[in-house]
Amino acid sequence: MIKFEAIRKLEALSRQGRTVFLLRDLQKVFPEDSPATLKAGLKRLIDEEILCRPVKGVYVNIFSPKDSYLLELVVKALRRGEYNYVSLESALSGYGIISQIPIDRLTVMTTGRSGEYQTPWGTIELTHTHRSILDILDATFETQSPLKQATPATAIRDLRRVGRNTHLMDLKEE
Structure with missing residues:
Protein backbone atom coordinates (compact mmCIF):
# COMPACT_ATOMS: atom_id res chain seq x y z
CA MET A 1 0.00 0.00 0.00
CA ILE A 2 1.46 3.30 -1.11
CA LYS A 3 0.59 6.14 1.28
CA PHE A 4 -0.22 8.66 -1.48
CA GLU A 5 -2.55 6.20 -3.25
CA ALA A 6 -4.23 5.27 0.05
CA ILE A 7 -4.89 8.94 0.85
CA ARG A 8 -6.24 9.52 -2.67
CA LYS A 9 -8.65 6.57 -2.37
CA LEU A 10 -9.78 7.58 1.12
CA GLU A 11 -10.39 11.17 -0.04
CA ALA A 12 -12.51 9.90 -2.93
CA LEU A 13 -14.57 7.78 -0.53
CA SER A 14 -14.91 10.74 1.82
CA ARG A 15 -16.40 12.83 -1.01
CA GLN A 16 -18.98 10.05 -1.44
CA GLY A 17 -19.86 10.25 2.28
CA ARG A 18 -17.97 7.10 3.31
CA THR A 19 -16.19 7.75 6.61
CA VAL A 20 -16.37 4.51 8.61
CA PHE A 21 -15.01 1.20 7.33
CA LEU A 22 -14.72 -2.39 8.41
CA LEU A 23 -11.60 -4.35 7.57
CA ARG A 24 -13.52 -6.17 4.82
CA ASP A 25 -14.44 -2.79 3.28
CA LEU A 26 -10.80 -1.77 3.17
CA GLN A 27 -9.88 -5.10 1.60
CA LYS A 28 -12.16 -4.09 -1.30
CA VAL A 29 -10.67 -0.59 -1.44
CA PHE A 30 -7.14 -2.04 -1.64
CA PRO A 31 -7.67 -5.34 -3.54
CA GLU A 32 -4.07 -5.45 -4.75
CA ASP A 33 -2.76 -5.85 -1.17
CA SER A 34 -2.29 -9.22 0.46
CA PRO A 35 -3.75 -9.57 3.98
CA ALA A 36 -0.30 -9.02 5.55
CA THR A 37 0.42 -6.00 3.35
CA LEU A 38 -2.99 -4.52 4.10
CA LYS A 39 -2.52 -5.02 7.83
CA ALA A 40 0.90 -3.34 7.75
CA GLY A 41 -0.43 -0.50 5.58
CA LEU A 42 -3.38 0.11 7.90
CA LYS A 43 -1.02 0.20 10.89
CA ARG A 44 1.08 2.86 9.12
CA LEU A 45 -2.04 4.90 8.28
CA ILE A 46 -3.13 4.72 11.92
CA ASP A 47 0.36 5.65 13.18
CA GLU A 48 0.42 8.63 10.81
CA GLU A 49 -3.09 9.63 11.97
CA ILE A 50 -4.74 9.25 8.58
CA LEU A 51 -7.03 6.52 9.91
CA CYS A 52 -8.32 6.01 13.43
CA ARG A 53 -9.36 2.64 14.87
CA PRO A 54 -11.98 3.49 17.52
CA VAL A 55 -13.00 -0.16 17.96
CA LYS A 56 -11.27 -3.33 16.87
CA GLY A 57 -12.03 -3.95 13.21
CA VAL A 58 -13.57 -0.50 12.61
CA TYR A 59 -11.64 2.31 10.94
CA VAL A 60 -12.51 6.00 10.58
CA ASN A 61 -10.99 8.34 8.03
CA ILE A 62 -9.62 11.20 10.14
CA PHE A 63 -9.82 13.70 7.29
CA SER A 64 -13.48 13.07 6.51
CA PRO A 65 -15.85 15.77 7.72
CA LYS A 66 -17.13 14.74 11.13
CA ASP A 67 -20.76 15.14 12.01
CA SER A 68 -22.75 14.58 15.16
CA TYR A 69 -23.69 11.10 13.97
Whole structure:
Protein backbone atom coordinates (compact mmCIF):
# COMPACT_ATOMS: atom_id res chain seq x y z
CA MET A 1 0.00 0.00 0.00
CA ILE A 2 1.46 3.30 -1.11
CA LYS A 3 0.59 6.14 1.28
CA PHE A 4 -0.22 8.66 -1.48
CA GLU A 5 -2.55 6.20 -3.25
CA ALA A 6 -4.23 5.27 0.05
CA ILE A 7 -4.89 8.94 0.85
CA ARG A 8 -6.24 9.52 -2.67
CA LYS A 9 -8.65 6.57 -2.37
CA LEU A 10 -9.78 7.58 1.12
CA GLU A 11 -10.39 11.17 -0.04
CA ALA A 12 -12.51 9.90 -2.93
CA LEU A 13 -14.57 7.78 -0.53
CA SER A 14 -14.91 10.74 1.82
CA ARG A 15 -16.40 12.83 -1.01
CA GLN A 16 -18.98 10.05 -1.44
CA GLY A 17 -19.86 10.25 2.28
CA ARG A 18 -17.97 7.10 3.31
CA THR A 19 -16.19 7.75 6.61
CA VAL A 20 -16.37 4.51 8.61
CA PHE A 21 -15.01 1.20 7.33
CA LEU A 22 -14.72 -2.39 8.41
CA LEU A 23 -11.60 -4.35 7.57
CA ARG A 24 -13.52 -6.17 4.82
CA ASP A 25 -14.44 -2.79 3.28
CA LEU A 26 -10.80 -1.77 3.17
CA GLN A 27 -9.88 -5.10 1.60
CA LYS A 28 -12.16 -4.09 -1.30
CA VAL A 29 -10.67 -0.59 -1.44
CA PHE A 30 -7.14 -2.04 -1.64
CA PRO A 31 -7.67 -5.34 -3.54
CA GLU A 32 -4.07 -5.45 -4.75
CA ASP A 33 -2.76 -5.85 -1.17
CA SER A 34 -2.29 -9.22 0.46
CA PRO A 35 -3.75 -9.57 3.98
CA ALA A 36 -0.30 -9.02 5.55
CA THR A 37 0.42 -6.00 3.35
CA LEU A 38 -2.99 -4.52 4.10
CA LYS A 39 -2.52 -5.02 7.83
CA ALA A 40 0.90 -3.34 7.75
CA GLY A 41 -0.43 -0.50 5.58
CA LEU A 42 -3.38 0.11 7.90
CA LYS A 43 -1.02 0.20 10.89
CA ARG A 44 1.08 2.86 9.12
CA LEU A 45 -2.04 4.90 8.28
CA ILE A 46 -3.13 4.72 11.92
CA ASP A 47 0.36 5.65 13.18
CA GLU A 48 0.42 8.63 10.81
CA GLU A 49 -3.09 9.63 11.97
CA ILE A 50 -4.74 9.25 8.58
CA LEU A 51 -7.03 6.52 9.91
CA CYS A 52 -8.32 6.01 13.43
CA ARG A 53 -9.36 2.64 14.87
CA PRO A 54 -11.98 3.49 17.52
CA VAL A 55 -13.00 -0.16 17.96
CA LYS A 56 -11.27 -3.33 16.87
CA GLY A 57 -12.03 -3.95 13.21
CA VAL A 58 -13.57 -0.50 12.61
CA TYR A 59 -11.64 2.31 10.94
CA VAL A 60 -12.51 6.00 10.58
CA ASN A 61 -10.99 8.34 8.03
CA ILE A 62 -9.62 11.20 10.14
CA PHE A 63 -9.82 13.70 7.29
CA SER A 64 -13.48 13.07 6.51
CA PRO A 65 -15.85 15.77 7.72
CA LYS A 66 -17.13 14.74 11.13
CA ASP A 67 -20.76 15.14 12.01
CA SER A 68 -22.75 14.58 15.16
CA TYR A 69 -23.69 11.10 13.97
CA LEU A 70 -20.20 9.58 13.95
CA LEU A 71 -21.00 7.24 16.87
CA GLU A 72 -24.11 6.03 15.03
CA LEU A 73 -22.02 5.32 11.93
CA VAL A 74 -19.65 3.28 14.08
CA VAL A 75 -22.66 1.34 15.45
CA LYS A 76 -23.86 0.63 11.92
CA ALA A 77 -20.42 -0.75 11.07
CA LEU A 78 -20.15 -2.77 14.29
CA ARG A 79 -23.53 -4.41 13.84
CA ARG A 80 -23.86 -4.41 10.07
CA GLY A 81 -26.67 -6.71 9.00
CA GLU A 82 -28.51 -6.34 12.31
CA TYR A 83 -31.42 -4.08 13.22
CA ASN A 84 -30.23 -1.24 15.47
CA TYR A 85 -32.10 1.72 16.89
CA VAL A 86 -31.43 4.50 19.41
CA SER A 87 -33.38 3.81 22.58
CA LEU A 88 -33.12 3.71 26.37
CA GLU A 89 -31.52 6.78 27.99
CA SER A 90 -30.35 8.36 24.71
CA ALA A 91 -33.87 8.41 23.25
CA LEU A 92 -35.61 9.30 26.52
CA SER A 93 -33.27 12.22 27.08
CA GLY A 94 -34.03 13.50 23.59
CA TYR A 95 -37.75 13.37 24.36
CA GLY A 96 -37.28 15.15 27.71
CA ILE A 97 -38.61 12.15 29.63
CA ILE A 98 -35.44 11.93 31.69
CA SER A 99 -33.61 15.05 32.81
CA GLN A 100 -30.05 13.78 32.40
CA ILE A 101 -28.45 14.17 28.99
CA PRO A 102 -26.01 11.34 28.17
CA ILE A 103 -23.44 13.49 26.36
CA ASP A 104 -20.71 10.87 26.18
CA ARG A 105 -22.84 7.75 25.73
CA LEU A 106 -25.06 6.38 23.00
CA THR A 107 -27.53 3.67 24.03
CA VAL A 108 -28.71 1.43 21.21
CA MET A 109 -30.95 -1.62 21.04
CA THR A 110 -29.74 -4.25 18.56
CA THR A 111 -30.72 -7.66 17.27
CA GLY A 112 -26.99 -8.43 17.42
CA ARG A 113 -25.05 -9.19 20.55
CA SER A 114 -24.74 -6.78 23.46
CA GLY A 115 -21.53 -4.94 24.18
CA GLU A 116 -19.96 -1.73 25.38
CA TYR A 117 -17.32 0.04 23.31
CA GLN A 118 -15.13 2.97 24.33
CA THR A 119 -14.33 5.27 21.42
CA PRO A 120 -12.55 8.63 21.23
CA TRP A 121 -15.98 10.27 20.76
CA GLY A 122 -17.86 8.54 23.58
CA THR A 123 -19.14 5.18 24.75
CA ILE A 124 -21.40 3.00 22.65
CA GLU A 125 -23.68 0.73 24.66
CA LEU A 126 -25.41 -1.98 22.65
CA THR A 127 -28.22 -3.95 24.31
CA HIS A 128 -29.60 -7.07 22.65
CA THR A 129 -33.33 -7.31 22.00
CA HIS A 130 -35.36 -10.40 21.19
CA ARG A 131 -38.11 -8.34 19.57
CA SER A 132 -39.19 -9.39 16.10
CA ILE A 133 -38.14 -7.38 13.08
CA LEU A 134 -41.76 -6.35 12.41
CA ASP A 135 -42.15 -5.19 16.01
CA ILE A 136 -38.93 -3.15 15.73
CA LEU A 137 -40.05 -1.56 12.47
CA ASP A 138 -43.45 -0.67 13.96
CA ALA A 139 -41.90 0.80 17.12
CA THR A 140 -39.24 2.98 15.48
CA PHE A 141 -39.06 5.74 12.92
CA GLU A 142 -36.54 7.25 10.52
CA THR A 143 -34.81 10.53 11.29
CA GLN A 144 -31.99 12.34 9.54
CA SER A 145 -29.54 10.31 11.62
CA PRO A 146 -28.11 6.99 10.38
CA LEU A 147 -30.00 4.89 12.95
CA LYS A 148 -33.72 4.56 13.49
CA GLN A 149 -35.15 6.15 16.64
CA ALA A 150 -37.41 4.47 19.19
CA THR A 151 -40.76 6.08 19.85
CA PRO A 152 -41.15 7.41 23.41
CA ALA A 153 -43.35 4.44 24.37
CA THR A 154 -40.84 1.99 22.89
CA ALA A 155 -37.89 3.60 24.71
CA ILE A 156 -39.78 3.42 28.02
CA ARG A 157 -40.74 -0.20 27.36
CA ASP A 158 -37.12 -1.05 26.47
CA LEU A 159 -35.84 0.65 29.63
CA ARG A 160 -38.21 -1.37 31.79
CA ARG A 161 -37.64 -4.58 29.84
CA VAL A 162 -33.87 -4.53 30.34
CA GLY A 163 -34.24 -3.67 34.04
CA ARG A 164 -32.68 -0.21 33.99
CA ASN A 165 -33.22 2.52 36.57
CA THR A 166 -36.58 4.18 35.93
CA HIS A 167 -36.32 6.69 38.79
CA LEU A 168 -35.07 9.45 36.48
CA MET A 169 -38.19 9.37 34.30
CA ASP A 170 -40.58 12.29 34.51
CA LEU A 171 -43.86 10.37 34.65
CA LYS A 172 -45.86 13.43 33.55
CA GLU A 173 -44.05 13.26 30.21
CA GLU A 174 -44.79 9.53 29.92
